[in-house]
Amino acid sequence: MKLEYAKRGLQFFFVTLVVAERRQVLSSIAELESSGKAGASGRAGRPALLPLGEIVAAALRAIHRVWPAVTISDYVVMPDHLHFLLIADYNRDQGIAPLFIAHRFADAVEMAQALVEERNGRGSAPVPEGGQRNGRGSAPHPGEGSDPGRAAGALAERRVEFMAGLLREAAAAAREVAPGELKVARGLRFGERRGGAGARVPVRSVVFARDCYIELSFDSRQLKAVRRYIKLNPARAIWKARHPDLFICYRAIKSERFAAFAPRRFDAIGALPILGSPFFFHVRLTLKKTVAEHEAAIQEIVEKARHGMVPVSGFISPGEKEALRRLKAEPSARFVKLLPHALPARYDPSAEDSREIAAGRLVILSAFPDTPAVGSPAMKRDPAASHRFRQNCLAMNDLAAKLCGER
Numbered sequence: 001m002k003l004e005y006a007k008r009g010l011q012f013f014f015v016t017l018v019v020a021e022r023r024q025v026l027s028s029i030a031e032l033e034s035s036g037k038a039g040a041s042g043r044a045g046r047p048a049l050l051p052l053g054e055i056v057a058a059a060l061r062a063i064h065r066v067w068p069a070v071t072i073s074d075y076v077v078m079p080d081h082l083h084f085l086l087i088a089d090y091n092r093d094q095g096i097a098p099l100f101i102a103h104r105f106a107d108a109v110e111m112a113q114a115l116v117e118e119r120n121g122r123g124s125a126p127v128p129e130g131g132q133r134n135g136r137g138s139a140p141h142p143g144e145g146s147d148p149g150r151a152a153g154a155l156a157e158r159r160v161e162f163m164a165g166l167l168r169e170a171a172a173a174a175r176e177v178a179p180g181e182l183k184v185a186r187g188l189r190f191g192e193r194r195g196g197a198g199a200r201v202p203v204r205s206v207v208f209a210r211d212c213y214i215e216l217s218f219d220s221r222q223l224k225a226v227r228r229y230i231k232l233n234p235a236r237a238i239w240k241a242r243h244p245d246l247f248i249c250y251r252a253i254k255s256e257r258f259a260a261f262a263p264r265r266f267d268a269i270g271a272l273p274i275l276g277s278p279f280f281f282h283v284r285l286t287l288k289k290t291v292a293e294h295e296a297a298i299q300e301i302v303e304k305a306r307h308g309m310v311p312v313s314g315f316i317s318p319g320e321k322e323a324l325r326r327l328k329a330e331p332s333a334r335f336v337k338l339l340p341h342a343l344p345a346r347y348d349p350s351a352e353d354s355r356e357i358a359a360g361r362l363v364i365l366s367a368f369p370d371t372p373a374v375g376s377p378a379m380k381r382d383p384a385a386s387h388r389f390r391q392n393c394l395a396m397n398d399l400a401a402k403l404c405g406e407r
Helices: 051-066 098-120 148-175 220-242 256-261 272-276 292-306 318-328 351-358 377-381 385-403
Strands: 010-019 027-033 043-049 070-077 081-089 200-202 208-216 267-270 280-282 310-313 335-339 362-366
Touching: 010 098, 010 220, 027 220, 043 051, 043 070, 051 070, 051 081, 051 098, 051 148, 070 220, 081 098, 081 220, 098 148, 098 208, 220 351, 256 385, 267 272, 272 362, 280 385, 292 310, 292 318, 310 318, 310 385, 318 335, 335 385, 351 362
Parallel strands: 280 310, 310 335, 335 362
Antiparallel strands: 010 081, 010 208, 027 043, 070 081, 200 208, 267 362
């Protein structure tokens, strides 16, 4: 399969790069007191960049200088991975290749780290500061040291310009490489020129793992969710560290509630004690009515949850999604969410679901281990998977009703 998208207008690419062997060398997560609903602990997270993380952040800010039609609008540098949202303006430049840019980004970070280690003997200093080398970087401006704020800003500017130079050098070197070959310079291995298949592309780097992951072409709702995911990623790391047992995927849950479904199995993640509640009730709001027409039913759902009953649903229709939104705003509510696809071993709940899981208010169930998630590489490889997914969405209502003892 090839990565296909319309090369016109604005295109959005959500890129993830993971550090090789999941080494936590980019940042550390600091907890901050938060007055808002940041998480179950009342705290928000903020990455404190380590030296290699400073290199990564400078490289991200430098991308626009090398490819002016590309903007990195949102990003987060986590301890062992990073996410960024790459926006390409194809009205301005039809030749933008996001996979190529992701490769060159990894190359430039690797080159900068190697230069730091060469200069400092495996030292931990950030991007080389000042001086000129092959047109990269610049000497400190006279008088910068007299103003700490101005000096810090000038240092950040030099780092970005230095990384822009490395990005240009990496791009030029990669274009000289024949497809399938690798160019070796200063002991560094540059990425392959060709993009590869699907959305998982090889990134040959000492710093990052072999693959990067790219999702693309979001509608406005998905774009908002991606930006929120990036923003809440540090908080999610704190929630997972504080409540690791709640973020484990449990297979074939053993419970009297599921005995009647044998041989069908249920996998789960979240606050499993909720499954012991005797007060389940089924939530099903038809697509044939608008959210406004479902208003009375939604109010009744929230009122029941407020008094200890547990709504069960796939929360797929607009009315059900609105009900879920209001349930999340009700501090005492607990709820069960069904998935129409399998629960992978490394299932990554959304930021909103992660918050509710950490608070002990949500359990996510899956009864369809043979169906991959929409948009996953496994679904793209299986022609019948999309049909199974649609059938599962219909079957979930029957499963939810049976879980609640309605049939």
